[in-house]
Amino acid sequence: xxxxxxxxxxxxxxxxxxxxxxxxxxxxxxxxxxxxxxxxxxxxxxxxxxxxxxxxxxxxxxxxxxxxxxxxxxxxxxxxxxxxxxxxxxxxxxxxxxxxxxxx
Numbered sequence: 568x569x570x571x572x573x574x575x576x577x578x579x580x581x582x583x584x585x586x587x588x589x590x591x592x593x594x595x596x597x598x599x600x601x602x603x604x605x606x607x608x609x610x611x612x613x614x615x616x617x618x619x620x621x622x623x624x625x626x627x628x629x630x631x632x633x634x635x636x637x638x639x640x641x642x643x644x645x646x647x648x649x650x651x652x653x654x655x656x657x658x659x660x661x662x663x664x665x666x667x668x669x670x671x
Contacts, residue, residue: 575646577625580623
């Protein structure tokens with residue numbers, strides 16, 4: 568039997584910035600060995616090396632998963648953005664016929 572996830576996920580692509588480094592409690596192994604800015608960066612709780620371009624996925628329980636960009640692109644797609652004027656029609660209960668111009 569096949570299943571799909573009902574909930575959208577939140578994901579951020581790691582860009583090497585200090586903001587994301589601090590937000591996700593990353594550890595620079597190089598600083599532990601008295602090196603400055605090594606390529607050995609890991610996230611707490613995940614025994615996987617983090618590289619620039621990797622995706623950090625956060626689930627509903629605030630657990631993080633790490634994926635390479637290639638894995639992420641194969642498994643996920645962006646949600647489409649609904650323009651505000653269309654969203655207004657949806658919220659107010661207008662039908663689809665109200666959205667399509669009548670070219671008669």
